[in-house]
Structures are given as structure tokens and as C-alpha cells.
Amino acid sequence: MSSLGALIIVLAILMTIIGGETGIRSFFSVLINSLLLVLVAMLISWGLSIPIITAIFVPLKLATIIFLGTHDYTVAKNSFYASLIVLSLVSVLILGIQYLAQAAGLGPEAGEILLGHSQMPGISYGQIAVTVAIFSALGAVAEAAVSMSSGILELKKAKPDITEEQLMKSGAAIGYDVLGTAMNTIIYGMFGSFLSLFLWYYRLHYSFGEVINDKLFVNEALIIMYSLLGVLLTVPLATFLLAKGMSRQSEAKNGNEKTRDQEL
């Protein structure tokens, strides 16, 4: 049996025991999410339009992460819209910055990988770099949106008569915590992902100037910053959407059944 298979089985068991029904759903959200990445790679390799594939798979992946991973529908719906808007904004930013950075493709460091492979594959690695950047930021944005939305909803539940203004203010406080959380996850995730690249730079005596101009380093550093930018944009937007949505909801409720609103 392959080691990866065994680890996945252990994970499935643990998630079922500890997570219960939510755990099982989260497990499938992770599994589907990974399979979607393989599918994206295949579709792109068949020569289909990279921007269109990206535009289709971003909402698809968000839906898998958010709707399968959380069990509160209000939280999920709000997080989904917030992350979709944020990712559209971040994508525009990514397009602009990647255009300027000219850091697509594999670096000269990747020589070994390229051995025996086509060096002229006939698809745009510039576009692929944009897609990779968007997907890398996607997870962090979705996580932040879910934490923000559920945090604010908790607050609203505890204090049903809170005003929209107060809600926005508390949103900033919750946002600080969410940001702290996301930042560590992103940065250590990246350290763990690129340790060997950094060792490579050091061992081959790259100077500081060379490192900060190197294609791969620039690409990685930019991906960290796109994720942070995405999380930063999510904080006010998720708060705003939820505050708007809830005030509309409570107005509607006030019209129909006032008593139930007070009970909450």
C-alpha cells in the first residue's frame, strides 16, 4: 500500500471520529478540492483557454471549500459572495503585477525537472503563473471569509439589537484576529513549501541582489503577498456584506413576526 494512501485513510478515520458529520464533509471537501487541481492541470494541458478554465474553477473550488466545509448556511452564503468578490479584485491586481514581474515559468534552477521534457510546450506559462497565484490565494481568502462571517454572526446572536455601525466596528476587532491567524498559516505554509529553494540559494552563494531579482523567489514572495492582500480585503468586505444582509433580514422579519426576532 502506498504511504500517501495510508495517510489519507488515517486522516479519514481521525476526521470522522473528531469531526463527526462536519468532519466527513470537510474530508470530502479537501479530497474534491485536490482532485479539481489535477483536473485543472489536465484541461490546461489539452490546450483549453486558461482564463476561461480559471474563471470556471474559482467559484467551483470556493463552493467546495465553503459549502462543504461549514454547516451554517448564512455563514456559507455570505463567505462565498465575499470571497468571490475579493478574488475578482485580487485577480485584477495579480494580472497587473504578474505582467510587470515577468516571472512566469520554471527557473534555470529547475534544470533537472526539465531533463527529457519539452522546453517549448506551446502554452502560455505567463497565464499559468496567474492561475497558480489565484489558486494559492483562494484557500486563504475562503478561510478568512468563513472565520469573519461566523465571528460576526456569533456576535449578532449574542447581541441581537446591535447596530450596523457597531457591527462594522467589532468587525475590525475580529478582523485583527482573523488576520493574525491567516498570516501565520500562509507564511509557515510557504516556508514549508520553499525550504529547499532557499537552501539552494544559500548553498549556491546567491547574493541578496540576485535572490530578490530571481524569477522563482519573486514569484513565491508575490504569492505570499497576494494571499495577504486577499485576506486583508476580505475583512471589511465580509463584515459589510453580512451587516447589510442581516439588517435587511431583520427588517423583513420585523414586518412579519416581530416576536421571533426578539427571541433570538
Place this chain on the structure above:
Amino acid sequence: METKKQRILAALVLLALGLGLAALTYFKTTGYKNPVAVITDTKIKDRLLKKETDIYGNKDEERRQYLHVQVLTGKYKGQTFETVNTYYPSQLVTQKYRAGERVFVTVTDGSLALVSPKRDWILVMTLVITLALMVAVVGRRSWHLIVSMAISWILFYCLILWDVAVNGAGIIWMFSLADIVFSFFSLAIVQGVNKKMLVTWLATLLGVFVSFALCYAVIKLTGETYLNYEMGDYATQDTRGIFMAQALLGVLGAVMDEATDIVSSLYELIQHKPEITVKDLLASGRTMGQEIMGPLINVLVLIFISEALPETILYFRDNNTIATTFNFTMSLGATQSAVSAIGIVLTIVFASLCSLLFLKKPQKGGKQE
């Protein structure tokens, strides 16, 4: 507490200063190993050399740019050279240059060769945009986040120095120790050294090390089947050790943050409701954990696996089967994701148990503030 207007004003000032800094970086020519040059053409002559179809049936072009490059630093300062650059439009390994951009070059025996475009100013610009947005969103407390981020980078750099100095010997122990130090500093900066922070620290370490030991055992028991450590990129030392080190480091942030969330909430709960039963407390920790774990695991999966996408596409492009492609490109990232996911799930248990053991007072002595 500062107002929203002040925050946005501060962010705009920072943005203006930072963009100035980015411009300075763009025009900076000193302090690099290679001379800096500028492409003087306003429109680069670009000629199609030939259309090619490789053995896999991929169609690509070979094109050549004819450039005029003026050197800005070094021995050849002020001189203009003519040079050519051959590239494939897919730009997998080759680079297309743009009119008017700044580049690094080498000059030997009177002939000039292009090295790469100058990219550092883009990093400065993006960093400034990120920091300005951070100030606009969270205000003065951005400092904590920036200091914590800077310390992480410094520690990471020290770690690399250490690893290279001992040539990767005992790498698992080294990175275990690094995890202990990293998490202590990170948590201490944000929370200060107090009982709650120490409990969070303990939960983090238990989460990382117990799950790592479990995964290590599983990997050993299955005989490391289909684990192609040697396919890890940029290997400069024992690839198996590097993989383990990456797994130890990659999961730390997520586990630390999860432990913080759970311990802080349970701490609040105990403060407000000292009479809460053991069962309710554990249930509460479990519910919180269930909510966080799915999205958190997905963050890491996307970081670890997306990274392999360019290579994966290349493998598929060259008519490899799904199994071969997966084994050679994504399987290490997927394994790292699985190890991290197990860490994230187990941390729920440890964070809840540690809160119960160390934060909850026995019924009578319930502290009320």
C-alpha cells in the same frame, strides 16, 4: 482609538512614501553583482525564426529579438551594445524582453549577454500596497503583525544558516527545535507571556509532534512506498530529510493559529461561566474545531499542491499518464498536505484537553473577575 479617516490617511501617506521607494528601487543601479542596463529600443525588432513541432506534438515558435542595450554601471558604463535574445512564446524557460525595461547583463570580451529583467522594484511595490492596506484595515495594531512577520523571516534565515553549517545533519531534530522556538516567539509577541499563552504553546507542540510521530510511523510501516523524495525540487542535500523538515515547518503556522483560536475561546468561556461542566467544555472545543478544520486544511492543500501546477501541466503536455504525472509532480505536495491535515485534526483534541487541564479551576475555586 483612531478613527477610520486617520487610518486611511495614514495608509495613503504610507502608500505614497512606499511608491517613491519602489521608484527609487527601479532606478537603483548599484549594489548588484551584475551590471544594470537599459533596453533603449522603443520598439523591439522581433523575428520568427521557425515554427516547431516537438516529438510530443506540441506546436511552438522560435523567435528572436534584436536589442540595443545601454549599460548603466561598471566598466562599460554609457556604452551601447547590440545583442539578440532567442525565446519561445510559451516562456517556460526563456524570457521575452520589453522595450525600455531595465535588465541585468554580463559583458565579456566586448560582447553583452542578457541575464534577467530587474524585478526587485515590483516586490517593493507589492509589499507597500500590502502594508498600506493592512494599516487601512487594522490600524495601529498592524505593528504587531509586521513585527511578528519580520521575526519569523529572521528566524527562518537563521535556520537556513544553521542547516547549511551542519550540512543537514540531524535535520528532523533541528527542525523540531526550530518549531519549538518559532512558536514560542510568535505566540509571545501576539499574546504576551502568560498562562493562556503557555497553554496554547503546549497544545501547538503536542499537535505538531504527536501528529508528526504518527505520520512518520505510518510512512515507515508502509515502507515509504511511492514516496519519490528525490523528486523534491532544488535538492541540495538529503531529500528525505528535507521533506520531513518541510512537513514540520509547513504545518506549524496552521496548528499554532488553530490552537490559539480554540484555547482563547475556551478561556473566555471559562472566565464567563466558571461552573461549566467538563463535558460542555470539551463539546465546545470540538464544535469550534469542526468549523475551522475544513477551511484550514484547504489553505495548506492549495499552497502545497498549486505550487506543482506548472510542472504537472508540462508532464501532461508531454503525454504522460495521470499516475506517472501525479507520482512525479504532485505526490510529495499531497503527502505533505495529508501530514498537515492530520496535525490540524489532532490539534483540536490537544487544545481542548490542555484548556481543560490547565485553565479550568476545580468547581469551588472558580475564579471570577
